[in-house]
Amino acid sequence: MSHENATPDTQPWNDPKAVPFLQVKNVTKKFGTFTAVSDVSLDVYKGEIFCLLGGSGCGKSTLLRMLSGFEDVTSGQIIIDGQDQAGVAPYARQTNMMFQSYALFPHMTVEKNIAYGLKRDGLPRDEVAVRVSEMISLVQLDKFANRKPHQLSGGQQQRVALARSLVKKPKLLMLDEPLGALDKKLREETQFELMEIQENLGVTFVVVTHDQEEAMTLSSRIGVMTDGQIVQTGTPHEIYEYPANRFVADFIGSVNIFEGRIVEDEVDYVVVQSRETNTDIFVAHGVSGTVGQKVAIAVRPEKMTISKDPLPDMRNVIKGTIAEVAYMGNRSVYQVQLESGKRVRVAHPNRTRRGAHTLTWEDEVYVGWAGQAGVVVSQ
Amino acid sequence: MNRAPDIESKLPAGQFIGRILNRFGFRGRGLVIAIPTLWLLVFFLIPFLVVAKISLSEAAIARPPYLPIWEWSDGFLSFSFNFGNYMFLFEDPLYLSAYMESVKIAGVATIIALLLGYPMAYLIARSAPNTRNLLLMLVILPFWTSFLLRVYAWIGFLKSNGIINNFLMSMGVIDEPFVMLQTDFAVYVGIVYTYLPFMILPLYANLVKLDPSYLEAASDLGARPIVSFFTVTLPLSMSGIIAGCMLVFIPAVGEFVVPALLGGPDTLMIGSILWNEFFSNRDWPIASAVAIVMLFVLVVPIMLLRRAQAAEQEAAS
Numbered sequence: 001m002s003h004e005n006a007t008p009d010t011q012p013w014n015d016p017k018a019v020p021f022l023q024v025k026n027v028t029k030k031f032g033t034f035t036a037v038s039d040v041s042l043d044v045y046k047g048e049i050f051c052l053l054g055g056s057g058c059g060k061s062t063l064l065r066m067l068s069g070f071e072d073v074t075s076g077q078i079i080i081d082g083q084d085q086a087g088v089a090p091y092a093r094q095t096n097m098m099f100q101s102y103a104l105f106p107h108m109t110v111e112k113n114i115a116y117g118l119k120r121d122g123l124p125r126d127e128v129a130v131r132v133s134e135m136i137s138l139v140q141l142d143k144f145a146n147r148k149p150h151q152l153s154g155g156q157q158q159r160v161a162l163a164r165s166l167v168k169k170p171k172l173l174m175l176d177e178p179l180g181a182l183d184k185k186l187r188e189e190t191q192f193e194l195m196e197i198q199e200n201l202g203v204t205f206v207v208v209t210h211d212q213e214e215a216m217t218l219s220s221r222i223g224v225m226t227d228g229q230i231v232q233t234g235t236p237h238e239i240y241e242y243p244a245n246r247f248v249a250d251f252i253g254s255v256n257i258f259e260g261r262i263v264e265d266e267v268d269y270v271v272v273q274s275r276e277t278n279t280d281i282f283v284a285h286g287v288s289g290t291v292g293q294k295v296a297i298a299v300r301p302e303k304m305t306i307s308k309d310p311l312p313d314m315r316n317v318i319k320g321t322i323a324e325v326a327y328m329g330n331r332s333v334y335q336v337q338l339e340s341g342k343r344v345r346v347a348h349p350n351r352t353r354r355g356a357h358t359l360t361w362e363d364e365v366y367v368g369w370a371g372q373a374g375v376v377v378s379q
Numbered sequence: 380m381n382r383a384p385d386i387e388s389k390l391p392a393g394q395f396i397g398r399i400l401n402r403f404g405f406r407g408r409g410l411v412i413a414i415p416t417l418w419l420l421v422f423f424l425i426p427f428l429v430v431a432k433i434s435l436s437e438a439a440i441a442r443p444p445y446l447p448i449w450e451w452s453d454g455f456l457s458f459s460f461n462f463g464n465y466m467f468l469f470e471d472p473l474y475l476s477a478y479m480e481s482v483k484i485a486g487v488a489t490i491i492a493l494l495l496g497y498p499m500a501y502l503i504a505r506s507a508p509n510t511r512n513l514l515l516m517l518v519i520l521p522f523w524t525s526f527l528l529r530v531y532a533w534i535g536f537l538k539s540n541g542i543i544n545n546f547l548m549s550m551g552v553i554d555e556p557f558v559m560l561q562t563d564f565a566v567y568v569g570i571v572y573t574y575l576p577f578m579i580l581p582l583y584a585n586l587v588k589l590d591p592s593y594l595e596a597a598s599d600l601g602a603r604p605i606v607s608f609f610t611v612t613l614p615l616s617m618s619g620i621i622a623g624c625m626l627v628f629i630p631a632v633g634e635f636v637v638p639a640l641l642g643g644p645d646t647l648m649i650g651s652i653l654w655n656e657f658f659s660n661r662d663w664p665i666a667s668a669v670a671i672v673m674l675f676v677l678v679v680p681i682m683l684l685r686r687a688q689a690a691e692q693e694a695a696s
Binding site for chain 2: 068070095096101103106120121165
């Protein structure tokens with residue numbers, strides 16, 4: 001769909017000749033009778049930031065722990081840089097991990113924490129010192145080199161953890177909820193720092209997160225996980241605009257879902273009849289379905305327009321009453337009650353200072369969206 | 380506003396009592412600290428002062444068997460402190476060597492208990508929660524039997540025609556019984572056996588709290604299990620090691636029952652000396668002086684250790 005302009009340089013996953021750096025082949029992990037990861041296959045290419053995104057208990061952390069060797073695979077194969085990782089202990093793997101809790105050694109200073117991995121490799125003392133101080137400057141902790149972890153703020157601890165996991169120049173860096181413990185503002189800053197460091201060092205990142213915003217900004221590609229399976233893999237843009245199914249559409253961002261039946265099925269459009277809207281919904285892309293088939297249509301709130309006046313140039317227009325207004329500063333989100341009783345969410349940018357006040361509770365409004373705005377998702 | 384008194388009368392009982400106490404100048408925080416303070420005062424400080432007083436008095440054939448240290452006569456209050464007891468302790472080499480011997484035996488026993496207790500505590504802390512409770516139970520179980528009986532039981536094991544010797548002789552390993560009872564060896568066995576739980580429990584409490592992600596991080600950074608033990612587990616369990624060693628070393632220095640039952644005539648421990656002075660010689664002042672000196676032998680290293688720890692913490696911050 002969005003692949004037309006793909007260049008092999010920036011999108012190796014579209015290059016059939018590219019060899020994946022990390023290959024996960026049909027990996028399954030069972031704990032007793034519980035299946036945590038079920039038949040997952042995944043290719044990650046060199047230099048990528050690949051995000052595993054999913055709610056808690058979806059198996060993303062278990063998958064990460066199998067990549068670093070803390071858990072054995074029940075079946076399947078993990079290949080890193082051409083080497084099968086079966087039976088390779090964590091300390092023998094050329095991967096490093098940044099732990100969710102950071103797991104900084106509390107009895108060691110920042111310097112010693114970062115030096116720990118290099119010392120284990122038996123590097124000469126002066127080389128260790130040089131590489132540690134390089135790393136400390138990279139993460140801007142020069143003033144804190146002799147402090148212990150408990151004397152640092154959350155953001156500083158996060159940077160120590162990052163430095164410690166990067167100093168060995170791993171082939172593959174695993175990050176488990178790297179920004180989870182930071183507040184929102186710090187998180188945004190750190191995200192960009194992280195991307196910059198990744199670009200400079202050229203390390204391949206596999207990031208586990210439950211935060212879709214984090215996944216969207218950080219990653220080159222996202223694998224959305226639920227119930228131990230990857231349900232969709234794609235760039236942030238693909239995942240957001242072309243969700244493979246209802247779960248992905250719902251999980252990433254907010255979305256309005258209309259259920260209905262296909263009444264017209266052409267090559268480049270479909271028309272869906274839905275009880276929830278009282279009007280037919282026009283979707284400007286073809287689907288592999290048949291007339292009469294039950295489908296769901298996903299429309300993002302920000303792709304809808306809300307107005308007191310009829311919207312003649314919109315392909316889909318429905319009437320409703322404003323039930324809730326949430327003012328978010330840069331935009332307002334309206335919940336509009338349709339005649340069928342269904343509520344839809346419409347996001348409206350606040351372009352003028354007074355814009356927010358022109359629409360209010362109980363107003364009769366028209367909600368419209370263009371034919372390309374909606375997307376048909378499987379159930 | 381005018382309904383305020385009504386509201387006050389509806390306060391829960393605890394808060395109501397609290398308010399009354401506050402009115403008389405009592406604070407909850409003060410009360411909480413007051414109880415242990417009072418306990419220590421009545422059961423520790425006062426007996427200590429009594430013993431200190433006796434150690435400065437003169438022995439006499441009387442009841443109690445010492446002379447008072449102050450006297451009131453003809454309008455004069457006269458104090459007479461007898462430091463002779465302390466001087467006597469340093470003149471007679473018996474006491475000095477008994478102190479040294481006690482510290483040596485307690486020190487060696489503490490190290491043996493640490494070497495035995497650490498792996499046990501580690502194993503318990505690493506086992507599944509259900510097994511863990513069972514194993515902890517087994518550690519605590521001996522406390523349910525009298526300590527005296529358990530030490531007596533060791534006599535049955537260690538004596539020349541005891542279980543160990545009989546077993547070894549019947550197996551043909553030895554022809555003549557080992558002399559184990561009434562030796563320093565038996566004293567070590569007794570002390571290590573008696574105080575091992577005091578080593579295991581604080582170590583366990585420390586090790587069970589150790590975040591496994593530290594070990595995973597060490598492993599991830601290239602440390603083999605044995606290396607991560609010495610670089611992560613051991614330094615992080617240092618407070619448990621210190622607590623366990625204190626809990627074993629301090630009572631072991633003053634141990635009396637074990638050397639009396641298992642030790643021989645050569646085993647000179649300060650606890651036995653103390654017992655002899657009190658009950659055989661009925662020399663309370665000397666016995667008290669022995670006890671006071673022992674207290675200093677124990678308190679001084681503890682103080683030094685605490686000061687070192689405080690300094691280390693200060694240097695870190």
